[in-house]
Amino acid sequence: MAMSIASIEGKRTLNFIDGAMRPPKSGRYLPSFDPTNGEPWYEAADSDAGDVDEAVAAAKRAFLSPDWRRMTQTQRGKLVAKLADLVGAHAAAIGAMETRDNGKLLKEMVAQVSYTPETFRYFAGMADKIQGDTIPINKLDMFNFTLREPIGVVGIIVPWNSPMYLIAGNCAPNLAIGNTVVLKPSEHTSASALAFAELVIEAGFPKGVVNVVTGYGSGAGDALTRHPDIAKIAFTGGTETGKKVAANAASHLAPCNMELGGKSPHIVFDDADLDRAANGIVAGIFAAAGQSCVAGSRVFVHKRAFDEVVHKVIERGRAVRIGHPTDEDTQLGPLALKAQLDKVQRYVGYAVEDGAKCVLGGRQPQNAALARGWYFEPTLFVNVHNDMRLCRDEIFGPVAGVMAFEDEADLMRQANDTVYGLAAGIWTRDIDRAMRFARDVDAGLVWINCYRTAAYTSPSGGFKSSGYGKHNGFEAIREYTRLKNVMIDYSGVTHDPFVMRMKS
Numbered sequence: 001m002a003m004s005i006a007s008i009e010g011k012r013t014l015n016f017i018d019g020a021m022r023p024p025k026s027g028r029y030l031p032s033f034d035p036t037n038g039e040p041w042y043e044a045a046d047s048d049a050g051d052v053d054e055a056v057a058a059a060k061r062a063f064l065s066p067d068w069r070r071m072t073q074t075q076r077g078k079l080v081a082k083l084a085d086l087v088g089a090h091a092a093a094i095g096a097m098e099t100r101d102n103g104k105l106l107k108e109m110v111a112q113v114s115y116t117p118e119t120f121r122y123f124a125g126m127a128d129k130i131q132g133d134t135i136p137i138n139k140l141d142m143f144n145f146t147l148r149e150p151i152g153v154v155g156i157i158v159p160w161n162s163p164m165y166l167i168a169g170n171c172a173p174n175l176a177i178g179n180t181v182v183l184k185p186s187e188h189t190s191a192s193a194l195a196f197a198e199l200v201i202e203a204g205f206p207k208g209v210v211n212v213v214t215g216y217g218s219g220a221g222d223a224l225t226r227h228p229d230i231a232k233i234a235f236t237g238g239t240e241t242g243k244k245v246a247a248n249a250a251s252h253l254a255p256c257n258m259e260l261g262g263k264s265p266h267i268v269f270d271d272a273d274l275d276r277a278a279n280g281i282v283a284g285i286f287a288a289a290g291q292s293c294v295a296g297s298r299v300f301v302h303k304r305a306f307d308e309v310v311h312k313v314i315e316r317g318r319a320v321r322i323g324h325p326t327d328e329d330t331q332l333g334p335l336a337l338k339a340q341l342d343k344v345q346r347y348v349g350y351a352v353e354d355g356a357k358c359v360l361g362g363r364q365p366q367n368a369a370l371a372r373g374w375y376f377e378p379t380l381f382v383n384v385h386n387d388m389r390l391c392r393d394e395i396f397g398p399v400a401g402v403m404a405f406e407d408e409a410d411l412m413r414q415a416n417d418t419v420y421g422l423a424a425g426i427w428t429r430d431i432d433r434a435m436r437f438a439r440d441v442d443a444g445l446v447w448i449n450c451y452r453t454a455a456y457t458s459p460s461g462g463f464k465s466s467g468y469g470k471h472n473g474f475e476a477i478r479e480y481t482r483l484k485n486v487m488i489d490y491s492g493v494t495h496d497p498f499v500m501r502m503k504s
Contacts, residue, residue: 001090001202003195005100012043013190015051015214016197018058019207025050030187030216035103035334036324036373044190047215049223052182055211056229059153059180062208068178077127080176083203084120087113087168090199094164094192099325101189102160103334103374104288106326109164113192116168119456123176123476130177130477132484139504141491148481150178152231155224157217157245158193159237160186160336161291167196169456170234171210173476179231182211184224188337190214217241228252232480235259236293238394239420239465257469257479259293259461261394262422264443265415266296266451270305272427273449278312280427280451281400286320286378287452289335290398293466294423296451298391300411303404310359310382310402317360317378322370334374335397341374344397348379351390356381356401386414394420408433416442421463425451444470 012029014021024045031040045051062068087094095110102109132146154174158166163185174181185193193212200210213220225233225248232255235245239261249256266284268277284296301309325333335341341364348362361377364370376398381390384401391401405411415424424443428434438446444462447453459475461467469479495501 001086001093001195001198003097003191003198004093005096008042008191010042013045013194013214015045015047015055016194016210016212017051017055018061018211019201022051022054024048024215032101032188032190033338034100035336038338038372038374041100042191044187044214047213047220049219051213051215052220052223052227055182055213056153056224056227058208059182059211060229062206063150063152063180065206065208067206068180068209071178073128073130073178076176076178077124079203079205080120080124080127080172083175083199083205084117084124086199086203087120087164087196088117090195091117094195096326097191097195098163098189099333101191102163102336103325104161104291104336105330105333107328108288112162112165115454116164119168119472120172122456123172126173126474126477127176130481139501141489141493141504143488143490145486147484147486148477149484151480151482152179153229154179154181154232154234154480155227155230156181156183156234157221157224157237158183158185160189161288163189164192164196166236167193169471169476170236174480175205175209177477177480179480180209182213182224182230184213184215184220187214187216221245222248225249226251230254232257239467242467257471258467259469259471260422260465260467261420262293262295262462262466263298263391263394263418263420264294264296264423264425265418265441266299266424267411267415267426267437268299268301268305268309269426269428269430269433270302271429272305273429274305274309274312276449277427278309278316280425281309281313282316282320282378284425284451285400286317286332286398289332289376291336291340291396292452294445294452295396296423296425297395297400298386298415298418299400299402300405300415301402303406306402306404310380313380313402314360317380320378322365322367322375322377332375332378332398334370335376336374338374340396341376344376344395344399347390347393347395347397348399351381351384351388351399351401354388354390355383356388356390357383361398386417392418412437412440416440419465422466423447423462
């Protein structure tokens with residue numbers, strides 16, 4: 001892999017189309033900023049519809065080419081497994097690029113990228129296990145079965161918070177199935193997607209199977225989601241953008257797989273291990289500076305445990321080490337974008353206006369060494385109710401509101417009183433209560449006595465305005481294949497051509 005921080009710093013990156021790096025047709029480039037100092041550190045191609053047309057055409061040719069289409073499922077699995085090895089070998093370099101691009105902790109980004117080979121290996125092993133069913137029908141002289149087939153060119157759009165992790169989750173099943181891909185990373189984090197593209201070629205995939213176009217959502221993203229040769233869109237990002245993506249895809253009846261925003265309830269009962277629960281709250285909202293779709297930003301604590309839990313979270317929050325994301329001791333790095341910092345500050349202001357009381361943080365750190373970066377302290381509010389803007393809108397920052405509850409039925413009403421339904425967590429030693437909660441909460445992912453835990457073998461995806469469709473597990477195979485029914489008549493009998501054959 002030729003790409004590294006040293007190889008792209010101060011330079012311009014290109015699109016990856018049909019197995020080669022190509023400059024954008026417009027000749028325009030966009031800056032990627034280092035969140036630790038607010039300075040641009042490289043420029044990525046600002047692609048438009050012409051670049052997207054080329055990428056989709058390359059992906060379509062690859063999909064129809066015998067080099068890919070007639071490859072056996074086992075052969076495809078071996079290619080995906082080789083790609084897993086290459087990603088693992090370059091995890092440190094890719095993780096460093098992502099930290100420079102989005103400001104998340106180096107140790108977390110490297111850990112995420114180091115984990116992604118397991119995703120590729122999981123789907124590599126599944127490649128030759130994608131099968132249909134033999135289905136009995138009421139006609140003894142017919143053989144009836146189903147086939148699962150690749151669907152074609154898949155457009156994949158990933159956000160800036162965990163690029164390679166989400167690239168793996170979306171690309172691995174599609175490559176194992178036999179689809180081809182046009183990938184558009186966030187305009188803020190292009191480097192890792194381009195490094196990944198180089199590894200695809202090194203692994204031996206035919207040219208055009210994976211293509212990467214960089215640029216703004218309003219340009220490259222809009223063109224990709226509207227393109228008539230895109231069979232399906234996989235989008236991870238904000239709910240409002242997701243609605244636009246779905247509308248674009250609907251113009252040519254392309255289905256979507258959407259993982260969108262969240263405002264997840266994180267619940268602590270008084271019978272829980274309160275130390276573990278407080279640690280879980282910190283993990284749910286302060287880790288990754290709260291820049292996670294599943295962030296546990298609405299915290300509900302039973303009134304008998306409220307003061308103790310709030311005290312524990314404040315203590316842990318005050319001890320959080322804010323600093324440069326490459327420093328081993330740092331626990332909280334900067335927000336990824338200046339616009340994100342502005343949004344967090346705005347919502348902290350809204351919370352105060354609405355009557356909430358800030359008991360932790362609420363400002364940028366008073367540290368001259370961090371002044372140029374987009375840092376924000378872990379922030380906690382009390383005197384909160386579920387109708388406040390703090391609790392209604394996804395902030396995507398290290399900010400949570402804590403509410404007391406007593407009645408379990410009212411708690412469930414409040415937990416579900418949101419347009420979102422991505423994730424939820426509960427801390428309790430009562431297994432009956434935990435199972436009731438898991439049954440009744442409107443969330444696609446439920447954690448019990450844990451939070452922010454990932455598994456590539458388990459399906460994930462939201463309800464309501466948090467999206468639809470599933471990532472990971474065998475459900476991802478269903479998402480990116482089409483099901484074909486085949487009937488074979490071996491009776492040798494000529495039937496009445498004017499009457500549909502309904503009986504044996």
